[in-house]
Amino acid sequence: MELKRTHLYDQHVKLKAKLVPFAGWDMPVQYNNLKEEVLAVRNNVGMFDVSHMGEFWVRGKQALDFVDHLVTNDIKNAETNKAIYSPLCREDGTVIDDLIVYKLAADNILICVNASNIEKDWQWILSQKGTFQCELSNESDHYSLIALQGPKADSILKKIGLLTNDVNFVYYSAKEFPYQNEKVIIARTGYTGEDGFELFCSHKMANTLWEKFLSLGVTPCGLGARDVLRLEVCYPLYGHELNDEVTPLDSSLKWTVKMNKTQFIGKDALAKYQPRFQLVKLNLEKAIPRQDYLIENSEGQVIGKVTSGTMSVVTNSGIALAHIHTNLYPKDEIFNIVIRDKRYKATLTKKPFVTGGHK
Amino acid sequence: MSTSIPNNLQYTVEHEWTQINGDVVVIGITDFAQSSLGDIVFMELPEIGRKLNKGQAFGVVESIKSVSDLYAPVSGEVIEMNADLVNSPEKCNKSPYESWMIKIKLSNPSEVKDLLSADKYQEHINNAH
Numbered sequence: 293m294e295l296k297r298t299h300l301y302d303q304h305v306k307l308k309a310k311l312v313p314f315a316g317w318d319m320p321v322q323y324n325n326l327k328e329e330v331l332a333v334r335n336n337v338g339m340f341d342v343s344h345m346g347e348f349w350v351r352g353k354q355a356l357d358f359v360d361h362l363v364t365n366d367i368k369n370a371e372t373n374k375a376i377y378s379p380l381c382r383e384d385g386t387v388i389d390d391l392i393v394y395k396l397a398a399d400n401i402l403i404c405v406n407a408s409n410i411e412k413d414w415q416w417i418l419s420q421k422g423t424f425q426c427e428l429s430n431e432s433d434h435y436s437l438i439a440l441q442g443p444k445a446d447s448i449l450k451k452i453g454l455l456t457n458d459v460n461f462v463y464y465s466a467k468e469f470p471y472q473n474e475k476v477i478i479a480r481t482g483y484t485g486e487d488g489f490e491l492f493c494s495h496k497m498a499n500t501l502w503e504k505f506l507s508l509g510v511t512p513c514g515l516g517a518r519d520v521l522r523l524e525v526c527y528p529l530y531g532h533e534l535n536d537e538v539t540p541l542d543s544s545l546k547w548t549v550k551m552n553k554t555q556f557i558g559k560d561a562l563a564k565y566q567p568r569f570q571l572v573k574l575n576l577e578k579a580i581p582r583q584d585y586l587i588e589n590s591e592g593q594v595i596g597k598v599t600s601g602t603m604s605v606v607t608n609s610g611i612a613l614a615h616i617h618t619n620l621y622p623k624d625e626i627f628n629i630v631i632r633d634k635r636y637k638a639t640l641t642k643k644p645f646v647t648g649g650h651k
Numbered sequence: 652m653s654t655s656i657p658n659n660l661q662y663t664v665e666h667e668w669t670q671i672n673g674d675v676v677v678i679g680i681t682d683f684a685q686s687s688l689g690d691i692v693f694m695e696l697p698e699i700g701r702k703l704n705k706g707q708a709f710g711v712v713e714s715i716k717s718v719s720d721l722y723a724p725v726s727g728e729v730i731e732m733n734a735d736l737v738n739s740p741e742k743c744n745k746s747p748y749e750s751w752m753i754k755i756k757l758s759n760p761s762e763v764k765d766l767l768s769a770d771k772y773q774e775h776i777n778n779a780h
Contacts (some may be wrong), residue, residue, distance in 0.1 A: 310689075326715050335729050395668055516689075516716050580713050603692045603715045632695070632711070 295380060298343035299495035300501075301435050303502050309514055311378050314515060315408035318342040322514040330605040332511035333484050337442035339502070339510045340518055341382045344408035347435045347492065348403040348417065352426035357397040362420060362557060364540060366550040367393050367401075374608040375464045375481045378548050380405075380527065385539040385565050390530055394466040394479055394486035399426075402492070404437075404464070406530050420557065436498030440505065441488030441521075443649050448491060451590065452504050454478065459583050462618075463487065463650050472500070483518060483647020485525030523611060524604050524613055524646035532583060533571060533613055542569040542615065569596070569615040572627070573645065574638035576610030579631050581638070586630045587614055606646045612638070654776065655682040657748055661763075663724045668748060674757045678726050680712065683776055685747045689714045689719055694740040696721075696752055700728045701770035703755065710752065712740065725762045729756040762773055 295318040304311060309320035320341065320635050323329065332338040350359050360368040365378035374395050381387045394402040405413045410642060414430050441446060455478065461467065476586040477566035479490040491501060506512070519529070528534050533543045539562060540549050551561055574581065581601030589595050596616035604611045612629070613630035628635040660668045666684035670677040684739040685691065693713040703723040704707050710721040736742055743750045757763070767775065 321716070322689060327688065518716060580718075582718060603713070605715070 296344070297340055298465065300341040300343060300438075300498055300502055303499065304341065304512075312515075315344060315406075317407060319344060320512070320514040321516045323512045326371060326514070326516045326520070327605050329511055329513040329517035330524075333442045333486055333488075333513060333521055334649075335443065337444040337448055337488075337510050338517070339505050340439040340441065340513050340515075341385060341498075341502070342439050342490070342518075343436040343438075344407035345437055346405040346413065346430070346432040347437075348405065348409060348414065349430070349431055350401045350403065351428040354398055354425040355401050356395070358421065358424040358426050359393055359401050359403070360553070361424070361555065362417065363391070363393060363530060364549040364556055364558060364562070365393070366553055368553070370395055372397060373460075373465045373467055375466050376480050379534070379540040379545060380416070381539065381562070382416075383558055383561060385541075385558045385561035386536055387530070387534045387538060387540060388403050388416055388536070389591040390528065390534055390545075392479075392481060394477070396454065396466060396468060396477070399458070404490075404492075407532060433493075435492050436504075438491045438494045438498055438501055439482050439484075439488060440494075440510065441482045441484045442486050444486040445544055448505060448508055449478070449509060450565060451508060452501075454491075454501075454540070455489075482650075483645065484521040484526060485527070485644070485650060486521075487650045502633070512641075519600075520602050520605055523602050523613065524606055524644070525598050525648045526573075526613060527645040528613070529600060531617075538569065538615075539565055539567070541565055541567045542571070542632065544571045563634065567618055570618055570621055572596075572614050572616055573641045573643075574598075574612045574614055574627055574629065575607075575645065576612070576629060576636055576638050578610075579629070579634075579636045580610040580633070581612035581614075581629050585612075587616065587638075588628045588635065589622040590619070590624060590626040590628070590631060593620070595627075604645055611645045654686065655748070656769045656773055658751045660696060660748070661766035661768060662775075663722070663766065665722045665774055667721065667724050668752075669724050670719055671763055674760060675730065676727070676752050676755045676757060676763070678724060678755065679751045679753045680721070680743060680747060681772070682747045685744045688712060688717065688719060691743045694737050694743075694752075696732045697729050697750055699732055702758075703727060703729065705759070712743065721752070723755065723758045725755060725757055725759070727758040729753050730756045769776075
């Protein structure tokens with residue numbers, strides 16, 4: 293199958309990015325240096341082309357009711373202009389995708405979904421509409437999406453006049469702003485743990501913004517850096533910590549399942565659900581854990597496996613998220629990761645490996 | 652893509668360089684290999700005394716995003732291992748041809764003729780990309 297290209301593709305080629313296939317797209321995994329890209333976001337500012345992600349709109353009188361029914365988190369009671377992270381579940385509680393709902397208005401809601409799940413999500417959402425009075429629209433091809441991330445992202449947006457000193461524009465909120473005769477939806481969200489913005493805009497505007505950001509010294513960052521950044525702050529990734537076989541309760545996402553809501557898809561199943569897995573954070577000094585590496589207890593019994601692993605750029609050590617079978621969770625909390633037939637004792641940590649600076 | 656391929660060394664299709672000194676072969680990874688891998692952050696090399704068959708995996712190099720096996724270009728016994736490099740694997744990125752990994756004492760000297768010249772290696776890279 294021919295790989296799809298985002299409308300920023302020529303920018304990536306010009307910057308000599310290393311391109312790799314990802315969810316059917318030819319995407320930049322790295323520009324110059326992955327470590328520098330990670331550190332730019334932690335200490336300064338970086339930008340990502342994430343136009344491959346999907347954008348669905350739910351509009352109309354019952355848009356809010358429908359979205360609140362669809363997802364496990366509470367959309368109805370969220371303030372207007374809030375961004376809300378939520379799993380999207382089936383009746384049995386298994387996860388179809390994790391996504392962000394942008395409540396621009398009660399009758400105008402944007403949902404941003406993972407690129408790899410666009411078709412699956414869209415078919416599911418269509419099938420659930422029933423008698424809700426709202427219009428659904430998959431506008432994934434109409435939008436480009438740039439994530440501008442890092443402690444200096446705010447000052448960059450102000451420099452180009454896209455953002456003024458809007459006091460209400462707090463972390464995890466979203467608004468539409470006029471810019472150069474177009475509209476740009478700015479969300480103060482991201483996938484890095486740092487302060488930052490995601491800019492939903494036209495393809496032409498994306499190129500304009502990308503070039504402006506470049507000229508202001510923003511570091512272009514690839515999907516490689518993005519994955520390290522999200523894992524350092526322990527954000528789950530669909531296909532790793534979440535998949536069609538697990539529920540949000542298997543991956544430390546109880547906080548996103550609001551049992552006090554009257555009804556939502558999956559509520560009954562999740563109310564009764566005994567988690568099969570516990571998601572743990574593991575640190576390794578002298579080796580790098582990778583997805584699917586097995587984890588053993590002190591007696592050599594396999595008790596789980598790594599769901600995501602990498603080398604942290606910030607801590608300079610191996611880090612992993614891992615699913616441990618609940619019924620095999622070791623009392624002594626000794627976790628040995630098996631790497632090429634050797635056992636490495638991991639340190640269990642309760643807090644994320646890196647504390648992001650978002651406000 | 653321009654990559655450095657010194658004429659005085661011999662190469663493998665797995666992107667390793669070798670330098671032959673009598674019956675001892677010095678082994679490292681090429682400039683092309685280090686550049687494709689990106690920042691090398693971890694390396695595992697065999698212990699001295701380990702006997703390797705040609706083509707056998709003898710270690711790994713890891714970048715932040717990937718794990719790559721290293722394959723023995725020739726058969727023989729590991730007689731030296733560069734422990735300094737294991738402690739600072741980033742040297743492979745900075746100076747790949749000065750960053751030797753292991754030295755093997757050849758057990759089958761005729762295997763040396765299967766190694767690629769600099770020209771043949773360049774051709775291999777061109778064909779693969």
